[in-house]
Amino acid sequence: MWNELFLLPFLTGLGLAVLLPLLGCYLRLRDEWLAALAYSHVAAAGALLALVAGLAPVIGGLAAAGLAGVTKRFFAHRLAGGASYAMLLLGGWSVAVLIAANQPLAERLGHALFDGQLYFAGSEQLAQVCAAVVVGLSFLRLLSGRLLLAHVYPDFFRIRGLRAWPIESGFDVLAALLLALATMNMGVMGAFSLVFIPPWLAFRRARNWRNGLWLALLIGVVAYLAAFLAALGLDQPFGPILALLLISLGLVIA
Amino acid sequence: MSQLIHLEQVVAGWQQPATGPVDLSLEAGEVLGLTGPNGVGKSTVLAAMTGRARVFSGRIEQRPGLRLALQTQDVPPVDGLPLSGRELLALTGAGAAGLPPWLAGRIDDRLDRLSGGQRHYLALWAILQAPADLVLLDEPTNNLDAAGVGHLTAHLRERAAAGAGMIVVSHDAAFVEAVCDRIIVLGARDVE
Numbered sequence: 001m002w003n004e005l006f007l008l009p010f011l012t013g014l015g016l017a018v019l020l021p022l023l024g025c026y027l028r029l030r031d032e033w034l035a036a037l038a039y040s041h042v043a044a045a046g047a048l049l050a051l052v053a054g055l056a057p058v059i060g061g062l063a064a065a066g067l068a069g070v071t072k073r074f075f076a077h078r079l080a081g082g083a084s085y086a087m088l089l090l091g092g093w094s095v096a097v098l099i100a101a102n103q104p105l106a107e108r109l110g111h112a113l114f115d116g117q118l119y120f121a122g123s124e125q126l127a128q129v130c131a132a133v134v135v136g137l138s139f140l141r142l143l144s145g146r147l148l149l150a151h152v153y154p155d156f157f158r159i160r161g162l163r164a165w166p167i168e169s170g171f172d173v174l175a176a177l178l179l180a181l182a183t184m185n186m187g188v189m190g191a192f193s194l195v196f197i198p199p200w201l202a203f204r205r206a207r208n209w210r211n212g213l214w215l216a217l218l219i220g221v222v223a224y225l226a227a228f229l230a231a232l233g234l235d236q237p238f239g240p241i242l243a244l245l246l247i248s249l250g251l252v253i254a
Numbered sequence: 255m256s257q258l259i260h261l262e263q264v265v266a267g268w269q270q271p272a273t274g275p276v277d278l279s280l281e282a283g284e285v286l287g288l289t290g291p292n293g294v295g296k297s298t299v300l301a302a303m304t305g306r307a308r309v310f311s312g313r314i315e316q317r318p319g320l321r322l323a324l325q326t327q328d329v330p331p332v333d334g335l336p337l338s339g340r341e342l343l344a345l346t347g348a349g350a351a352g353l354p355p356w357l358a359g360r361i362d363d364r365l366d367r368l369s370g371g372q373r374h375y376l377a378l379w380a381i382l383q384a385p386a387d388l389v390l391l392d393e394p395t396n397n398l399d400a401a402g403v404g405h406l407t408a409h410l411r412e413r414a415a416a417g418a419g420m421i422v423v424s425h426d427a428a429f430v431e432a433v434c435d436r437i438i439v440l441g442a443r444d445v446e
């Protein structure tokens with residue numbers, strides 16, 4: 001593990017294990033946890049498309065998820081009740097699987113994205129995740145009060161002259177980009193399990209919002225550490241091990 | 255006293271008009287009651303003042319820089335959300351000082367673990383105590399017991415004495431009588 005071969009992936013995943021549970025708390029607040037799965041699938045499709053086009057996969061993943069985050073609000077009224085996320089999820093999954101099935105070049109990356117292999121992360125990925133942690137945590141801290149106020153008192157929020165759309169769209173784009181980056185590094189389901197399960201457990205047990213954020217963070221990091229060691233020791237793909245650990249933790253706590 | 259808001263022959267609604275022409279004005283420090291039968295458009299008048307409902311005719315003038323606070327009949331969606339009463343108050347800039355004793359001791363509890371009445375009063379308090387010049391209240395006594403109504407009545411009078419204007423929509427005749435300086439009864443498509 002202390003070998004650089006494993007240290008860089010470990011630190012990359014640790015950054016995501018800090019970021020994703022906190023992001024998940026705000027997605028859960030907005031009842032948009034399905035967004036995590038949608039953005040991850042769209043990012044996977046974008047990455048594969050970029051690879052086929054001769055571009056860096058991370059650019060394609062970020063661009064596709066970012067575009068989904070930007071355009072989502074334009075369809076929100078027609079696709080209410082989470083339908084927009086279901087459409088994005090199915091569309092992303094279909095495109096990704098079709099590209100992987102028909103392009104030998106994309107097959108390996110496709111497997112990595114859906115199997116959840118963290119161990120391909122290098123110094124470039126670590127630098128991207130470090131930047132995402134700094135930017136993501138700063139924006140979440142900035143948006144936190146307004147996201148909570150908009151959820152609890154939407155009328156009060158509006159009559160105070162606070163515009164909802166820059167905050168909501170800003171959060172959508174932030175969530176899409178962070179999830180795209182997470183998908184590139186730990187796969188679709190690895191990212192989703194860190195976004196969904198720690199906040200779900202924290203919301204059940206926490207005394208207040210602040211406590212809930214810390215609890216989600218703690219659950220995410222502990223599960224990540226255990227999953228990293230287990231996957232390494234058992235020579236198994238990281239994503240499924242992380243998801244199984246979080247599910248077990250969830251069932252015990254719930 | 256200075257005028258906070260003035261409505262002149264305002265007909266408001268959503269897809270179509272839901273009120274008769276309404277005339278009213280409110281001074282700082284005044285509490286105005288708005289009553290009338292169901293469906294006459296009392297809540298719609300409040301919604302028009304905040305820009306949420308459509309004004310079909312007439313005009314609404316507000317004092318420049320007027321800070322509004324609005325309590326609606328919607329219950330804040332806090333089920334399953336780990337949000338404490340203290341955090342709720344902080345969101346609107348409200349303080350906990352002055353809360354009734356039966357609620358002050360539970361200010362750090364999660365909102366979804368309070369009774370319906372306690373939760374309603376805290377949600378109401380967060381709006382009432384928010385920094386505002388004009389407070390609009392829509393059926394504030396819903397879910398409150400006698401102690402809650404008594405505390406609310408006293409607090410509204412204190413808030414008015416401190417200079418805030420208030421418009422209260424309520425079916426609770428005794429409460430309206432106790433708390434309001436003036437009462438307007440909206441009838442079917444007219445104003446008394």
